[in-house]
Amino acid sequence: MIGGARALVTETGNMFAITLEAFRVMWKPPYPWREFIRQSWFIASVSMFPAMLVSIAFGATIALQVGNVATQLGAESQTGAAMVLAVVREAAPIVAALLIAGAGGSAMCADLGSRKIRDELSAMEVLAVSPIATLVVPRIWAAVFVAMLLDGFVSVAGIAGGYFFNVIVQGGTPGAYLASFSLLAQPADLFVAILKSGIFGLIAAMVAIYFGFYAKGGPKGVGDAVNRAVVVTFMLVFFVNFILTALYFAIVPQKFG
Amino acid sequence: MSSEPDVEISIRGLTKSFGAQTVLEDITFDVPKGKVTVLLGPSGTGKSVFLKHLVGLLKPDRGEIWIDGKNVPALSERELYQVRRKFGVLFQDGALFGSMNIYDNVAFPLREHTKKRESEIKEIVDEKLTMVGLIGAEKKLPGEISGGMKKRAGLARGLVLDPEIVLFDEPDSGLDPVRTAFLNELIIDLNRQLEATFMVVTHDISTAKRVADYIGMLYRRNLVRFGPAHEMFESDIPVVRQFLAGDTEGPIGMSEEKDQTKPEDQPKSGFGMTAAEVEAMERDAGAPQEEPQRS
Numbered sequence: 001m002i003g004g005a006r007a008l009v010t011e012t013g014n015m016f017a018i019t020l021e022a023f024r025v026m027w028k029p030p031y032p033w034r035e036f037i038r039q040s041w042f043i044a045s046v047s048m049f050p051a052m053l054v055s056i057a058f059g060a061t062i063a064l065q066v067g068n069v070a071t072q073l074g075a076e077s078q079t080g081a082a083m084v085l086a087v088v089r090e091a092a093p094i095v096a097a098l099l100i101a102g103a104g105g106s107a108m109c110a111d112l113g114s115r116k117i118r119d120e121l122s123a124m125e126v127l128a129v130s131p132i133a134t135l136v137v138p139r140i141w142a143a144v145f146v147a148m149l150l151d152g153f154v155s156v157a158g159i160a161g162g163y164f165f166n167v168i169v170q171g172g173t174p175g176a177y178l179a180s181f182s183l184l185a186q187p188a189d190l191f192v193a194i195l196k197s198g199i200f201g202l203i204a205a206m207v208a209i210y211f212g213f214y215a216k217g218g219p220k221g222v223g224d225a226v227n228r229a230v231v232v233t234f235m236l237v238f239f240v241n242f243i244l245t246a247l248y249f250a251i252v253p254q255k256f257g
Numbered sequence: 258m259s260s261e262p263d264v265e266i267s268i269r270g271l272t273k274s275f276g277a278q279t280v281l282e283d284i285t286f287d288v289p290k291g292k293v294t295v296l297l298g299p300s301g302t303g304k305s306v307f308l309k310h311l312v313g314l315l316k317p318d319r320g321e322i323w324i325d326g327k328n329v330p331a332l333s334e335r336e337l338y339q340v341r342r343k344f345g346v347l348f349q350d351g352a353l354f355g356s357m358n359i360y361d362n363v364a365f366p367l368r369e370h371t372k373k374r375e376s377e378i379k380e381i382v383d384e385k386l387t388m389v390g391l392i393g394a395e396k397k398l399p400g401e402i403s404g405g406m407k408k409r410a411g412l413a414r415g416l417v418l419d420p421e422i423v424l425f426d427e428p429d430s431g432l433d434p435v436r437t438a439f440l441n442e443l444i445i446d447l448n449r450q451l452e453a454t455f456m457v458v459t460h461d462i463s464t465a466k467r468v469a470d471y472i473g474m475l476y477r478r479n480l481v482r483f484g485p486a487h488e489m490f491e492s493d494i495p496v497v498r499q500f501l502a503g504d505t506e507g508p509i510g511m512s513e514e515k516d517q518t519k520p521e522d523q524p525k526s527g528f529g530m531t532a533a534e535v536e537a538m539e540r541d542a543g544a545p546q547e548e549p550q551r552s
Contacts, residue, residue, distance in 0.1 A: 114355070115354075115355070118350065118352055118353075118355065119348040119349065119350070119352035120352050120353075120354055120355065122309070122314055122348065122352065123346070123348055123352035123353075123354075123411075125312075125314060125341070126312050126314070126341055126344060126346045127341075127365065127366045127369065127370075127414075128338040128339075128341045128342050128369075128370065129365075129366075129369050130338075
């Protein structure tokens with residue numbers, strides 16, 4: 001029991017140590033632009049398409065759910081308002097984070113883990129090149145950057161999916177769907193969602209990098225590391241999401257239609 | 258030691274534990290300048306751990322490592338990076354960067370640490386690749402070449418900044434006897450050409466016979482003996498004799514990869530122990546534990 005608790009504290013400590021170290025060295029030139037662009041492109045390319053599919057399906061599900069209730073209450077025209085709220089505020093940052101973790105983070109963790117077990121990370125240190133500055137920093141930035149972009153992308157795809165179901169399938173009016181967007185939602189929702197996505201991207205990168213850096217025990221160790229990284233990221237993302245949402249409602253005044 | 262050569266690295270009382278397990282205990286010796294020193298020991302006696310201490314990848318629990326008037330464990334990160342520039346390291350399987358071809362791997366330290374033009378870099382890389390006999394394989398990726406070639410490429414990368422000290426982590430592991438012999442020839446040739454200090458860590462006696470000017474013998478976390486190679490091969494200390502003769506009779510048993518948890522059960526050093534004493538020590542050993550070391 002005590003050993004387990006101690007290991008937990010040590011692991012958490014090591015994870016933050018790597019991240020803090022990265023934040024310490026990231027202000028010093030030379031900036032690893034090339035690696036940043038390469039990583040951003042890589043993460044975007046593996047997560048964009050699945051993100052779109054997930055969010056369209058999610059938007060459609062919300063449209064179906066809300067559409068039924070709204071019809072019974074005679075409030076079909078308000079479906080758009082519910083859609084925007086659900087997709088922009090909640091679904092988009094979470095979907096973005098899950099895909100960054102599941103697609104980008106797992107690949108990142110596997111890459112760093114296999115470098116670790118091949119001694120490449122030690123070799124870099126011995127060659128007096130800091131793996132934190134050259135590998136970790138650009139990955140953290142890339143994950144944050146792409147998560148924020150992905151949030152916008154997922155929002156658009158989700159709302160478009162909702163539009164399709166509400167207007168084409170359920171026979172709602174296009175004008176009402178679009179007009180009710182601003183009924184409950186406000187620009188602050190979008191900014192907060194993008195901020196949230198950035199934070200989730202940071203968490204995904206932190207966890208993936210940590211587990212990659214501490215991978216041990218050959219190829220199987222890398223597999224274990226990736227597995228743990230994805231699970232831990234999912235848990236952390238949902239937990240942090242709850243905290244951020246609670247804070248958001250406490251800080252930003254809400255509209256009531 | 259009869260004629261005292263200059264000292265390159267001075268190790269004093271180096272001790273390292275992982276958890277309850279002591280891997281290195283009170284290691285003290287001087288690495289002679291410009292010579293090939295071989296650190297010999299059975300598998301799992303902390304030889305790789307020792308090398309990692311020299312370049313500051315691991316910090317000892319106690320002890321000092323003096324290189325050029327600097328104590329490695331006490332250095333700041335910045336100073337450590339400066340000291341590391343003196344080193345070239347050949348890792349067990351080369352530790353080449355998997356995403357780069359051989360040429361870029363060897364050129365990597367030059368591109369990171371010098372402002373040389375690509376034409377100058379090419380000249381140096383070609384020179385080092387010729388030295389290790391890899392010219393013509395520049396465009397290959399590390400995944401496409403054999404273990405022996407990886408080691409040669411790793412060596413070329415280690416040599417590219419003209420290091421003062423070159424460390425070899427089991428240069429013979431995973432190679433057939435012929436390739437090992439070639440690599441050993443290469444080590445001797447390079448040592449003569451470069452006038453650098455070489456330190457080789459291995460469990461292979463034929464390698465030690467071929468390349469060593471000096472031999473240090475690690476056994477059960479202690480440095481049993483350090484001295485010129487010929488003296489070591491004539492030694493009558495049971496552990497040294499058994500290991501160098503590759504004999505099954507003697508203090509080293511199958512349990513040599515295991516270790517006790519209580520270091521105080523043991524005398525400070527295995528030096529001068531009789532076979533019976535060491536055997537008795539092994540019988541007293543508590544629950545054996547796996548070495549916390551990668552294979």
